[in-house]
Amino acid sequence: MSRRAVAIELKIPDNAAYTALVTLRRLGLAVERVERSQIVRYEDAPSPKVLVDRVQGDESLYNPNKHRVTVLDGDVPRTGEVWIVQDDPDMPVAWRLYVAPGTPASTEVLKIACERLLCNPAVERAIFSR
């Protein structure tokens, strides 16, 4: 047992991610692609296979027609990704930015994206990859 996280993302087009992309570009960020996912963090994570089964069995999190589940290597944001936490630290929203095809954004770019759009510091907190 260890801490793990899963990313639940849409496999259909994500209009919110696209709108974020257009808005970030309007704000002057040279971003090529934006992906969004719901992160769920588990304290007592079993094996990845059991974890996926657990998520896929929760109808409040997962709809097989819309979602795909990825078990992350650790319990931290992936490269080019920021987690935005509001009320529940175990359920942040992940935004993953690419500045070119296959090239994740730097932490510097992520910080600018958070400051200008993705995070309202009055009610949210941003967690960056190390």
Add this chain to the structure above:
Amino acid sequence: MSRRIAVLVFPGTNSEEETVRLLRDCGGDAHLVHWSGAALLPSFDAYVLPGGFAYEDRIRAGAIAAHDEMMDHVIAGAELGKLVLGVCNGAQILLEAGLVPGTGPVRHPTAAFTRNGPVAHFVCTHVHVKLSVKPGRSPITAALAPEAVIPAWAANAEGRLAAQENHLAELRNGDHIAFVYAHEKGNVDPTATPNQSALGVAGLVNRSGNVLALMPHPERDAWTFNHPDKRRGDDMLAPSGGAALFRSFVAGVQRS
């Protein structure tokens, strides 16, 4: 020459019709301006941001609309002293744009109307809000009576004011709390607040008083037929209490 009021329509706005109708009933020269007509906005003298779900509340309520081209013109107008009123989603947009409370740089919000408490559910209930600044603090409220109590409908999932402690102190000390939730007779206690909003706040005003953000909808309690106490035989098209704020807004626009 009549002062012209623009009622902004973002993709997802849904309260524009009753807002325009009430402004006109109050004597205002109000016009709808859709997002595709943003370039028209500088020619208007005042702006109203109605309720709805601009851009489907993507990212956060009001976050995308705050960066829309329409808001470039609203921000420029507000800096010139034009009056701006935001209701519900309009209020959320004004906070995301940093125009209200206006204690930080533009588009760097220091507060938010966010998920309701104690449970993050949609709230749809009749409320009263009480003017908690002197009427003359804002040209928008100048024609209201001191401590005026205004009926309205709260209809939101994200209407709870939240901010860091230092920013809440700024709101208190800077006379930014324009309206608090109250009971019908004007008494204020936590049971009057439907969503655990910080300090019982229903509405905030900026430092110079020309931009007001109010979460509940007074325009949905503007005629008798909107009112929960209506009775058979009442004049259903008579103005109701919610019209008072819009009358005061229109008077402020005409004076400006």
